[in-house]
Amino acid sequence: MTTVPGDAELLYLDYAATTPVAPEVAARMAACLQIDGVFGNPSSRHRWGVDAAHLIDAAAGQVGALIGAPADGVVWTSGATESDNLAVLGVGRFARERGRGNHVISARTEHAAVLGALEQLEREGMEVTLLPPGPDGAVTVEQVGEALRDDTVLVSLMHVNNETGAVNDIAAIGERLRQHPARFHVDAAQSAGRLPLCADAWGIDLLALSGHKIYGPKGVGALWVRRRPRVRLSPLFHGGGQQDGVRPGTLAPHLIAGMGEACALTMADMEHEPARLRGLRDHLREQLVDLGAVQVNGQANGSPHVLNVSIGCVNGDALQADLDGLGISAGSACSSSDQAASHVLRAMGVPDALAHSTLRFSLGRWSTRESVDAAVARVGASIQRLRALSPAWPRYRDGQSLDALYRRNPQPAGASKESR
Amino acid sequence: MMPLPELARAHFEAPRNAGRLDAATGLIGRGCAGHVQSGIEVEFQIAATSDLRLGPVAWLCLGPPEAIAAASWLSEAVFGSTPGSAAGWTAPGICEALELPAQAVSDVLVVEDAFRRALADLERQT
Secondary structure (H helix, E strand, O other), X not given: OOOOOOHHHHOEOEOXXXXXXXXXXXXXXXXXXXXXXXXXXXXXXXXXXXXXXXXXXXXXXXXXXXXXXXXXXXXXXXXXXXXXXXXXXXXXXXXXXXXXXXXXXXXXXXXXXXXXXXXXXXXXXXXXXXXXXXXXXXXXXXXXXXXXOOOEEEEEEEOEOOOOOOXXXXXXXHHHHOOOOOEEEXXXXXXXXXXXXXXXXXXXXXEEEEOOOOOOOOOOEEEEEOXXXXXXXXXXXXXXXXXXXXXXXXXXXXXXXXXXXXXXXXXXXXXXXXXXXXXXXXXXXXXXXXXXXXXXXXXXXXXXXXXXXXXXXXXXXXXXXXXXXXXXXXXXXXXXXXXXOOHHHHHOOOOHHHHHOEEEEEOOOOOOHHHHHHHXXXXXXXXXXXXXXXXXXXHHHOOOOHHHHHOOOOOOOOOOOEEO | OXXXXXXXXXXXXXXXXXOOOOHHHOOEEEEEEEEHHXXXXXXXXXXXXXXXXXXXXXXXXXXXXXXXXXXXXXXXXOOOOOHHHHOOOOHHHHHHHHXXXXXXXXXHHHHHHHHHHHHHHHHHHX
């Protein structure tokens, strides 16, 4: 591991939003940019093109190794948003155009990249079932099984939720889907490099990845598409014939080499890094819970890099203003740049006011015990200051629960399917 | 988030008169507005002096920075004034004094409501 000391890195705890490019990745990318590097157009048949094509094949191998799947299924994209759109729209449109079905299953807690693509499928006439999560933020294999219909053509679920770190049991869901012709798409943008991935063995048909979540560059991602048996999908773009026409456009050797290198680095760290992050996350959680009136959102043992907590008895905007300069996601910023309450926390039954005072910490390569402790000290001081001003805090100390203070409604029945 | 204007930021970062008044202070008017569930709740306590002017004012606020700043600023602004003149402070006026943007008025209205209720409670007792 490369150590980058300095205050600027110490309090960056937002690795689920993005990661800095690893120095090894930057070096690999730099070697592709100039006249003496591998800069060629991979479609060209001269030496420069052939060298670039070889580089891209090698990067596909690095991606395949990380996700446990054959490299020939890798389709390069601009990032996970495009990968998700290509999977959802591509599979949905391909099936519908051929009369193979009209129904898609997903979850209310999915990333906007999937939910937005599903909304587009609905506008085009397809039916979408969004499964509600349990209180821990995950959906179950039983829910998926109950929602399946004869005309279901796609099940799209994320492996790890970007806001809460909740982990869906992808292996079990994939096993269930072996008995059904529906394709299985998994957004693995947050799980890659943090949890083991076995795309082939788990019965996944399409798997989305992002470069910048794993210390690679922004602007590149991948969609792994099963070749055997072949999964067909309609392209989003047209023209050119690159990548078998599934995603045409000249490939960017420097970005792809960077993503490949990032996958290799991440894979090399898999033996130790997830356990290290899990230890830091547990330490962080213990200290935050000790502040009192803190609700942990998600699974007790979710993805090792994410911790989502709602801070009771303070206002989210005040907390966010007080924490200016600390690299964490606060309030609605956990999910997006608008000011609406998080759709993920809403789906989990978290009241809006409590969701608004939510902090997401996400740990990564340069997170240390010291940076975690420094962040907790900063957050703790802010919470203490704001609670000293809060009329709700004395009521909590006098025994009123967060449920009573925020008038939480009971969680709606968990296993039923819900259409939008 | 929009950055706070200088005066508002000063009050948000170093609020004045936050807390509750000692019950032994004498006549105290109390008023509350808002609710935790809506993300903003404000409480005011206003003491009266022997010549029936406003004495110490204390407040608590669970709310955005604009509301905290408004409560802090108002608690200083009304000290020593008559109830009648203190009642002249409205949310738009407080926002103007603190140079807060128009969208802050809805939050500052909760501050105004709590303050007015405390004033009314004080007047009932006198």
